[in-house]
Amino acid sequence: MNIYVLLKRTFDTEEKISVANGQIQEDGAEFIINPYDEYAVEEAIQIRDDKGGEVTVVSVGNEEAEKQLRTALAMGADKAVLINTEDDVENGDQYTTAKILAEFLKDKEADLIIAGNVAIDGGSGQVGPRVADLLGMPYVTTITEIKIEGESVHIVRDVEGDSEKIETKLPLLVTAQQGLNDPRYPSLPGIMKAKKKPLDELELDDLDLDEDEVEAKTETIAVFLPPKKEAGRILEGELSDQVQELVNLLHSEAKVI
Amino acid sequence: MNFELTKEQQMLKDMVRSFAEKEIKPYAQELDKTSGFNEQAFKKMGELGLLGIPFPEEYGGSGGDTVSYAIAVEEIGKACGGTGLSYAAAISLGASPIFYFGTEEQKQEWLVPMAKGETLGSFGLTEPNAGSDAGGTRTKAVLDGDEYVINGEKCWITNAGFARQIIVTAVTGKKDNGRSIISAIIVPADAPGVTISCNYDKMGVRASNTCEIVLENVRVPKENLLGDSQKGFSQFLYTLDGGRISIAALAVGIAQAALEKALQYAKERVQFGQSISKFQAIQFKLADMATEVELARNLVHKSAWLKDQGKPFGKEAAMAKLFASETSFRASNQAIQIHGGYGYMKEYDVERFLRDAKLLEIGEGTSEIQRLVIARHLGC
Numbered sequence: 001m002n003i004y005v006l007l008k009r010t011f012d013t014e015e016k017i018s019v020a021n022g023q024i025q026e027d028g029a030e031f032i033i034n035p036y037d038e039y040a041v042e043e044a045i046q047i048r049d050d051k052g053g054e055v056t057v058v059s060v061g062n063e064e065a066e067k068q069l070r071t072a073l074a075m076g077a078d079k080a081v082l083i084n085t086e087d088d089v090e091n092g093d094q095y096t097t098a099k100i101l102a103e104f105l106k107d108k109e110a111d112l113i114i115a116g117n118v119a120i121d122g123g124s125g126q127v128g129p130r131v132a133d134l135l136g137m138p139y140v141t142t143i144t145e146i147k148i149e150g151e152s153v154h155i156v157r158d159v160e161g162d163s164e165k166i167e168t169k170l171p172l173l174v175t176a177q178q179g180l181n182d183p184r185y186p187s188l189p190g191i192m193k194a195k196k197k198p199l200d201e202l203e204l205d206d207l208d209l210d211e212d213e214v215e216a217k218t219e220t221i222a223v224f225l226p227p228k229k230e231a232g233r234i235l236e237g238e239l240s241d242q243v244q245e246l247v248n249l250l251h252s253e254a255k256v257i
Numbered sequence: 258m259n260f261e262l263t264k265e266q267q268m269l270k271d272m273v274r275s276f277a278e279k280e281i282k283p284y285a286q287e288l289d290k291t292s293g294f295n296e297q298a299f300k301k302m303g304e305l306g307l308l309g310i311p312f313p314e315e316y317g318g319s320g321g322d323t324v325s326y327a328i329a330v331e332e333i334g335k336a337c338g339g340t341g342l343s344y345a346a347a348i349s350l351g352a353s354p355i356f357y358f359g360t361e362e363q364k365q366e367w368l369v370p371m372a373k374g375e376t377l378g379s380f381g382l383t384e385p386n387a388g389s390d391a392g393g394t395r396t397k398a399v400l401d402g403d404e405y406v407i408n409g410e411k412c413w414i415t416n417a418g419f420a421r422q423i424i425v426t427a428v429t430g431k432k433d434n435g436r437s438i439i440s441a442i443i444v445p446a447d448a449p450g451v452t453i454s455c456n457y458d459k460m461g462v463r464a465s466n467t468c469e470i471v472l473e474n475v476r477v478p479k480e481n482l483l484g485d486s487q488k489g490f491s492q493f494l495y496t497l498d499g500g501r502i503s504i505a506a507l508a509v510g511i512a513q514a515a516l517e518k519a520l521q522y523a524k525e526r527v528q529f530g531q532s533i534s535k536f537q538a539i540q541f542k543l544a545d546m547a548t549e550v551e552l553a554r555n556l557v558h559k560s561a562w563l564k565d566q567g568k569p570f571g572k573e574a575a576m577a578k579l580f581a582s583e584t585s586f587r588a589s590n591q592a593i594q595i596h597g598g599y600g601y602m603k604e605y606d607v608e609r610f611l612r613d614a615k616l617l618e619i620g621e622g623t624s625e626i627q628r629l630v631i632a633r634h635l636g637c
Contacts, residue, residue, distance in 0.1 A: 070268060071271070186272050187304065188306030189320075190306075192314075192321070
């Protein structure tokens with residue numbers, strides 16, 4: 001099995017995030033492997049351990065992403081590729097990332113590509129399906145279970161809380177949903193071994209791509225934090241009065257009815 | 258000069274931190290209450306290679322350095338002081354002496370399973386009348402044919418209740434000047450005549466296993482002698498120098514936990530219409546705590562680095578142990594103060610930090626002993 005994992009370095013949304021001048025401040029933010037991509041890495045390692053083959057983790061980003069790729073190697077992936085777009089892409093979007101990844105993957109003869117269902121920063125959930133589309137490959141999103149028998153693949157996917165069973169075939173792209181597995185910690189021997197595993201760095205030139213070929217299709221107008229949650233209000237008095245007041249507030253204050 | 262951690266050290270730190278958050282911290286309060294031992298966490302730490310950090314791969318270790326080890330102790334200690342102490346003692350006292358001084362056979366037999374995390378080991382130095390004054394050691398080992406016959410008593414031995422073997426220090430003879438010759442001997446915990454009881458009711462680090470050991474006509478093969486029979490004393494001085502780095506790292510972990518708790522509480526607690534973190538009285542405490550934690554950590558990393566470079570590190574290790582343990586106590590005390598009445602309640606964790614931190618000013622050489630060690634290095 002020739003398995004590829006698409007991995008994004010993202011800030012930890014459980015830590016404090018601040019926005020200034022329309023941009024997320026990277027100073028002081030903690031960076032992690034996108035948690036959904038962590039499920040993807042874990043699943044790829046498990047499938048490889050079971051079926052044999054090789055796991056390659058690919059990330060589009062800047063030099064800083066090397067740490068997250070090394071962490072994936074420490075978990076057990078075999079190879080990593082960093083496509084460094086720092087000098088070439090100023091404002092990328094999902095199209096940019098998908099185009100670059102597809103260009104990289106087109107001649108790799110991947111049997112299985114696993115991506116996260118969504119990145120916790122941008123949250124578009126588009127990169128996986130877009131890559132599959134560009135490669136002309138079938139895809140299944142938000143999977144919570146995958147079993148491979150020969151060429152056929154049995155999948156359970158999460159559909160808004162319900163489960164859908166799907167039968168399909170390799171080659172295939174899937175995106176990982178929470179519940180797929182419990183990602184391992186990178187062990188210390190794993191961390192030591194990761195040092196010696198190959199981590200290749202490519203640029204757009206190496207993929208014969210021009211900057212304008214990967215130009216973003218969308219434009220970011222503004223970046224802002226959600227409004228701070230206000231303390232709730234408890235209405236008092238007779239029940240009928242409370243209902244009256246609630247309706248009034250919904251009408252006049254919240255303006256939802 | 259470069260103060261940055263290597264990528265591997267940084268990855269290790271991230272890994273141990275998330276592991277400790279999930280597998281150790283949630284049990285800290287309960288284990289403090291029951292004085293229980295987190296065996297499950299030790300099993301998992303073994304699987305992750307954490308119990309073999311400073312030992313080479315050929316002995317089942319992870320081939321890491323002392324700096325990595327100190328980072329791991331800090332992160333585990335930050336989650337639970339007691340578990341941190343047992344972790345530090347398992348490596349620094351249980352396993353390290355065999356790595357430093359053991360024969361190849363001893364390393365294969367005793368060190369490899371410890372480094373892999375399959376077994377734990379203890380170091381039995383302290384006696385009712387001998388600790389830092391090792392000359393007061395009364396435990397005796399007499400050679401009888403091919404066996405040592407050991408009689409004596411050891412107290413406050415960390416992890417002995419879960420140990421496969423205990424390195425016991427014992428008097429094996431007298432020098433020409435009348436001083437005792439002290440040797441170290443590996444004693445299997447299940448050898449006939451070994452009685453281990455773990456009934457201490459401690460003030461802090463209660464999640465750490467601490468035991469009393471009685472040795473009555475315990476017979477072990479003479480091959481179990483560890484290192485040079487004449488140099489047992491200097492061997493365990495070297496062992497303790499290394500152990501001090503880990504105690505200091507543990508102290509930094511507790512101090513960091515106290516700082517984080519206090520800072521978080523100060524930002525949330527509103528009095529007189531604003532969060533108490535806006536008051537200078539509180540700000541000054543937090544600033545002092547943060548400064549001391551930073552200083553302590555730098556000293557720990559420096560002494561670990563010196564050890565990794567093969568340079569003398571005894572003075573710096575003593576300084577790190579002294580300063581970090583006292584920092585830990587002060588920071589925990591201030592964290593309680595910032596919490597006010599809530600801080601005095603067990604639910605808020607900070608009172609446990611203070612009880613845990615107190616041990617660090619006593620164990621593996623009191624603060625007074627550290628000052629003596631430092632003064633000797635100064636040439637006094």
